[in-house]
Amino acid sequence: MQRERETEKGGSSVREVVAMESGAGGERTRDSDGDCDMEEYGQLQQQLHSSKMRLHDRLQVATIATAERTAHKCGMKVSSRVMSALTDLTFKFAERLAVDAELFAQHAGRKKVDTDDVLLVARRNEDVLASLRLLAQSFAKSKEKGPEKKRKKAVADVPDT
């Protein structure tokens, strides 16, 4: 399914599938113009796909850990099929979160995604939103205390040097 998605993004689906299947750097697939552009493009798509897979695997570790811990609390086990479905879903969820948060930041005229943007993405469920808002507030509070601690540390360090 991911391959289909990537070919959709490319536009010329048939050529890219051919380019990908011909292997990396193996045969040269030439389109009607006689250029090798499609082959390079196919290689790029492959690189994209592999880096995406690497990110997917990294997320998978965390997803499995969290899911297993939760299931253990409920006294349950998770089947491998459900686990792979859940990791796929979590990855797509993370992608959607990225797209939405970026859009909200742009809408506010910012280039950096803020906690407010993430909170806005999480607006669908009130309990989730409340929980995240508490966490955001705790970050803000710890940041207020943080600079004071740093200043005290700087003052203490000066006499030593």
Place this chain on the structure above:
Amino acid sequence: MEHLTSTFQPETLQEIFKFVWAQTAKKRSKEDSDEADPEVAAAGAGPSKKSRGTNINSDALKLSCEYLRLFVTEAVERAALVAEAEGCTTIEGTHFERILPQLLLDF
């Protein structure tokens, strides 16, 4: 709140976000530039990206990690309830399917 090391790492999430934002930036520059130029398209990166991929605040990143953790936890807990009601000890695909619609609406 659990903030254990074996849960979602901010670095991993940041890499995923960067990946997605790089793709959206590419799409945007592709739409803006002349698509009829095949050399530009083959080069992969546009001649001048209007906006280099978006960035994220570190607090927002931690918040996103928590959001993902809540998502996974909620999914498993809801599916576990269904499995328990059926008297199973393993969460199977059928249990997961049943909670999926409401889960996706809630998140």
